[in-house]
Amino acid sequence: MNSSSLKTVMKSVLTLVVVLVLATAFCACTAPSGNDPTAAPADATPVSGGDPESGTDEDPSAIPQVVASEQFTKFDTTIAYVPDECTKIVLAQNATEVTGQGATVDSNVVTINTAGSYIISGTLTDGQIVVNVEKTEKVRLILSGVNITNTKTACIYVMSADKVGITLVKGTENVFTDAKTYTVIDEKNNPNACIFSKDDLTINGYGSLTVNGNFNNGIGCKNDLCIVTGNVTVSAPNNAVKATDSFRMHDGYLKVTSQDDAIKVDGEDDISKGFVFIEGGTLELTAVDDAITAVYSVNITGGTVTTYAEGKAINCAGNVTVAEGSLIEK
16 A cells, blocks of 8 residues: 555545544533433423422412322412512511501500411410411411410400411521410310310421410310321320310321320210321320320321320221331330
8 A cells, every 4th residue: 555545545534533522522421311310300390489398488379289098178288478469467576566457455465356467476475376266267377486475364365267277487486375264264174175166177398386285185176186297295184185076187297295094085976087197297296194095986097196195096996007117115
C-alpha cells in the first residue's frame, strides 16, 4: 500500500471514530429521565401544600386532605382552612377579642352560635369554649396555641351541633385542664369531661393537644369520637377517652393515663355502634382497669397499640379482630 492510500484509510478511520463519539454523546444527552436513578418518575406530581404529613404553616389552605378509610368522612379528614374565611378569637383574661361573626363573649366564656370555622389562640383562667349551634350545623375549632383552665366545669363544652372538629395547627401546643369538682352541670350531669361533646367530635391536624382531666373523663363524647391525626395526650381519674357510639382512629399519636379504662365505648342501644376501630397510628394506653372496652366490637387493622393495663388489654363480649403485630401487651 503506497503512502497516498495509507493516508486515505487513516482519514476514513479517524472520521468514523469522530462520528461514533459524537453519536454516543448525543444519546447520553437525550436519554430519558427514567434512566437516571435520581430523577423523578415520569408520572410523579408534586404534592400541593408541602409535606402531606405536616402540612404547611405558610398556606394552611393548601394542606392536603388525609386519605382514610370509609370509616372517616370528608369533614373528619379535612385539615386545610382559609384564614381569611375564619372568625378569629384571641383569648385573654377578661379581654377576649373576636374578629368576625358567630361568637360572643361573656366574661371568660366564649360561645359559638353559628356554623363555620374559628381560629382560636391565647390563654384563659376559669375560661370555657361553648359550641351551641343547630343540630344540622358543623363547627371547626382551629386551635393555634390555646391554654384554658377551669375550676368550675369543662374547658370545651359542645352543647349542640351536627359535628365539631378540633384542628390542631402545626407547631402549636394546646392545653386544657378542668376542675376537680364541677359546680356547673345540668340535670343529666353534663358535662362530665374536660373536653365534652354531646355530638360527633373529631380531632385532626398536626399540632399537639394535652387534656388534663381532674373531675371524671378526659375527652368525652355522647356520639362518635374520631382521632384522624395529631399528637394527643390525655389523663383522667375515670376514663381517659370515653364515647357512647364509637371511637375511631386513623393515624397520629395517642397517649393516655387513666385510673379506670383508657378507651371506653359503652353504647348498647344500636348494634351497629358501640365499637372501637383503629386503622393506624401509635397508641400508648395505661389503665388501672382495661385498656380498651367496647360493647359490640373492637377492630384493629393497623398501627401499634401498646397497653399497660391492670385489667384486660381488650374487654369486649362481641367480635374482636386484631392485625398481627398491632397489639403489644405489657
